[in-house]
Amino acid sequence: GAGVSQxxxxxxxxxxxxxxxxxxxxxxHTALYWYRQxxxxxxxxxIYFQGNSAPDKSGLPSDRFSAERTGxxxxxxxxxxxxxxxxxxxxxxxxxxxxxDTQYFGPGTRLTVL
Amino acid sequence: GEDVEQSLFLSVREGDSSVINCTYxxxxxxxxxxxxxxxxxxxxxxxxxxSNMDMKQDQRLTVLLNKxxxxxxxxxxxxxxxxxxxxxxxxxxxxFKTIFGAGTRLFVKA
Numbered sequence: 001g002a003g004v005s006q007x008x009x010x011x012x013x014x015x016x017x018x019x020x021x022x023x024x025x026x027x028x029h030t031a032l033y034w035y036r037q038x039x040x041x042x043x044x045x046x047i048y049f050q051g052n053s054a055p056d057k058s059g060l061p062s063d064r065f066s067a068e069r070t071g072x073x074x075x076x077x078x079x080x081x082x083x084x085x086x087x088x089x090x091x092x093x094x095x096x097x098x099x100x101d102t103q104y105f106g107p108g109t110r111l112t113v114l
Numbered sequence: 115g116e117d118v119e120q121s122l123f124l125s126v127r128e129g130d131s132s133v134i135n136c137t138y139x140x141x142x143x144x145x146x147x148x149x150x151x152x153x154x155x156x157x158x159x160x161x162x163x164x165s166n167m168d169m170k171q172d173q174r175l176t177v178l179l180n181k182x183x184x185x186x187x188x189x190x191x192x193x194x195x196x197x198x199x200x201x202x203x204x205x206x207x208x209x210f211k212t213i214f215g216a217g218t219r220l221f222v223k224a
Contacts, residue, residue, distance in 0.1 A: 004156070030211065042118075042202070042216035044155075050210070091156055102147075103212060105156030 004106035025094030118215040125221040136203030138146040142207040
């Protein structure tokens with residue numbers, strides 16, 4: 001596609017429910033990142049994919065968080081048993097194969113856990 | 115590991131110059147970036163500089179890099195209300211991980 005898209009744009013859920021966030025990277029981009037942006041905070045790195053594999057999952061805050069990527073394209077971030085502290089904007093970015101590691105960001109999913 | 119720090123707020127009058135500062139810790143950082151985030155949107159690359167450069171100018175934007183002090187700045191000339199946004203400084207050593215600062219929120223007063 002023309003850019004990185006994320007869905008849903010907004011998600012309101014109740015504490016304890018599971019949520020799935022989706023990211024569609026730019027076609028042909030091999031690397032994909034998930035970040036979390038809490039109010040007034042910078043970007044917190046969550047996980048990175050190169051193709052379908054995730055060499056670094058160290059940023060995932062707890063075992064309630066998981067992510068997968070299939071076909072080297074779409075990625076889903078799943079949060080199980082959501083907590084109020086999970087409320088944040090979840091941003092996805094993809095990187096092409098150029099010499100400059102420019103990250104192209106999606107508009108984010110705003111997650112609110114009540 | 116790498117740490118990137120920047121001040122959280124900056125307020126300027128329309129027409130003035132804005133200078134947003136950033137410091138980083140990893141002297142082996144190869145690329146340094148400035149991203150802009152407008153309300154409700156993701157980050158967008160504004161400009162970048164290679165570590166072997168001291169300065170880069172792009173229209174109203176000037177990036178200065180002091181490698182000795184590990185200090186990066188972004189100057190916006192003739193700041194407009196449309197420049198109001200959050201500006202993120204970021205650094206990478208060429209590996210997969212880019213480290214972002216917390217972002218500087220720029221307010222432009224008319």
